Amino acid sequence: MNKAAEHRRAEACDAELGTAVERAQAGDEDSFAIAYRIVQPGLLGFLRGLVGEDAEDVASDAWLEIARDLGRFRGDGAGFRGWTAVIARHRALDHLRRQKSRPRGSLIEQDLLEMPGIQDTAGEALESLATERALEVIATLPQDQAEAVLLRVVVGLDGPAAARVLGKRPGAVRTAAHRGLKRLAQRVTNTGARALGGSR
Template sequence: MSAQVRAAQEGDEGAFGELLRAVQPGLLRYLGVLVGAEAEDVASETWLQIARDLGTFQGDFAGFRGWVAAIGRNRAMDLLRSRRRRPVSTVPVEELLGDRPAAEDTEGAALTTVGTASALALIATLPRDQAEAVLLRVVMDLDAVTAARVLGKRAGAVRMASHRGLRKLAKLLDTPPGPAETTTEPDIRKSPEIDSASGVTPTTAPTLKGLR
């Protein structure tokens, strides 16, 4: 995709469209946790700025994703400041766990699975620094250094926040609420932040595969 970045900078509209399609899903999920229903409006403003400033960008596709995330976050923070509100989840946690597999489901016992919307809503219940770190690292697929630049923090701090957030999600999902309806999207399974954590193994740790 780095070739598409260069082509888009040279005015190739098709390449710009490919970049948008590649990055937009993760951006919308990230912004959805920050600003809720206004995510699409903020994303539109983000892409307008990207189209205007694309010639100033320097870097590859990985850097481009981080650049998009930073612009989107700035737009979201401007909106939140203007309305003096913070990103919150209004859905009770117990409702978010309702689509988990039954306890007797052997595959479900090994892999924690929740639907995409529920996973994002669960992330929104985390402290903001942890929620953003998880979203940037797992949903937008940024490395720790790039995510740190987006958040204006050190890479180590972002790794720690992501690790703590994923540990909290693992604890939330540790005890099944009982037999569930159906599970449609396996989203939370494994993360590099959790793999090395003491006492948490890849089979029990959550990740957000499927949210990207």
């Protein structure tokens, strides 16, 4: 999918999310369920990158807070995505403090592979193979790069929104995401070159 089509799809998704959030704030439970279905896959992937197998428990805590404070939220669909990521990150950091551990290796493969797509089956299969290779490396990235990549790619936040989630300047988050994606690209390129060399 080209960047323009991907951008239009993201805008349409955020427009749908914004409408669902607005209706949910007015008490429409079905609209809250729609907002949940749109946001949860990316949010769960982000949390798996931070807390590993405990992501679903942390996500449940985050959604309780999101539901409780929904009336206070002001913004559009993209803003809601960022707001939920901030809440989820705070719950993840609380969880890690309680566990007295560092973020564990990422288990986001399943979440990413289950995310809905509009490509054909063959395209999805090729994308899944590339995604699996990239996910193997995400777990090895420094924490700031891993979080930036997860927020930008998995959750779908733009630079300023990801910066707000992490409490950093947008430039620092863009740099961390760029470095992380560059490492991912280098690893995939190196793996491909070794595979080609080995098949001769």
